[in-house]
Amino acid sequence: MxxxxxxxxxxxxxxxxxxxxxxxxxxxxxxxxxxxxxxxxxxxxxxxxxxxxxxxxxxxxxxxxxxxxxxxxxxxxxxxxxxxxMGVVFQQPTLDLDLSVRQNLTYHAALHGMGPREARRRAEEQVARVGLGDALKTRVRQLSGGQRRRVEIARGLLHRxxxxxxxxxxxxxxxxxxxxxxxxxxxxxxxxxxxxxxxxxxxxxxxxxxxxxxxxxxxxxxxxxxxxxxxxxxxxxxxxxxxxxxxxxxxxxx
The missing domain is CATH 3.40.50.300 (P-loop containing nucleotide triphosphate hydrolases)
Incomplete structure (x- = not known):
């Protein structure tokens, strides 16, 4: 136990x-x-x-x-x-609009103590799960509201x-x-x-x-x-x- x-x-x-x-x-x-x-x-x-x-x-x-x-x-x-x-998606969006999807996720992963290689791997894995695998290099401000929410969910799941x-x-x-x-x-x-x-x-x-x-x-x-x-x-x-x-x-x- x-x-x-x-x-x-x-x-x-x-x-x-x-x-x-x-x-x-x-x-x-x-x-x-x-x-x-x-x-x-x-x-x-x-x-x-x-x-x-x-x-x-x-x-x-x-x-x-x-x-x-x-x-x-x-x-x-x-x-x-x-x-x-726990992972959290707050009511108010909290992504950095001027960073790419990958940058937003890897920054969050670093806060959970992940090294760069593991952070990139998990970012790619979770973004693919929410159907945005081709958007890793896209700036968040270029995404629709629904896509941004999916990125926030991927971020919330990074640390499993x-x-x-x-x-x-x-x-x-x-x-x-x-x-x-x-x-x-x-x-x-x-x-x-x-x-x-x-x-x-x-x-x-x-x-x-x-x-x-x-x-x-x-x-x-x-x-x-x-x-x-x-x-x-x-x-x-x-x-x-x-x-x-x-x-x-x-x-x-x-």
């Missing part, structure tokens, strides 16, 4: 997580877990607390109550080990994390690019065996085989498979279930 976690530890385990800002509760007793290879949708209206939750998992915020474990490593006690096992976090990754994309990105990440989840936590307010980004955590008003209203969510709400669709379980509007883009 390795220090800090169990050999069979879930990729992500959140337990009793609460957070307040200026005395106002933002998250209250949030808890759920992700297993390896599991695609989990964190579904909630704007303002539900999704971005705050991501900020706590990535330690952008740290004033909290409760426990967060990544691959069995408690985030506060084993921060370096926990962060080494057990957990990939994506916060509203399709914001600003057109319908075709959005659908392409959702499908690609579902395939990567299977191919890489990585656990994915995908935050969105769009119900059509939920696939029948996904697990879903419904977050509203800072609380988990339901958690489980799509069929379990439907059973808990009495709805016949995720849209109906969402309306029953939450007070906020959900958006459908077709």
């Amino acid at each position: 390795r220090e800090g976690g169990r050999d069979d530890a879930p990729a992500l385990e959140v337990d009793g997580l609460s957070f307040s800002y200026s005395g106002k509760p933002v998250l209250e007793e949030v808890g759920f877990r992700l297993e390896a290879g599991q695609f989990t949708v964190l579904l909630g209206p704007n303002g539900a607390g999704k971005t705050t939750l991501f900020s706590l998992i990535t330690r952008l915020y740290d004033r909290r109550v409760g426990t967060i474990r990544v691959d069995g490593f408690e985030l506060r006690r084993h921060a370096v080990a926990a962060h080494a096992r 994390p057990r957990l990939l976090l994506l916060d509203e990754p399709t914001v600003g994309l057109d319908i075709a690019a959005r659908r392409d990105l959702v499908e690609r990440v579902h395939r990567l989840c299977v191919e890489e065996g990585v656990a994915v936590l995908w935050a969105t307010h769009l119900i059509d980004e939920v696939y029948p085989e996904d697990r879903v955590v419904v977050l509203d008003g800072g609380k988990v209203r339901a958690s489980g498979s799509v069929s379990e969510i439907l059973a808990a709400s009495g709805g016949t669709s995720i849209g109906e279930a969402f309306d029953t379980l939450t007070t906020g509007p959900v958006e459908v883009v077709s």
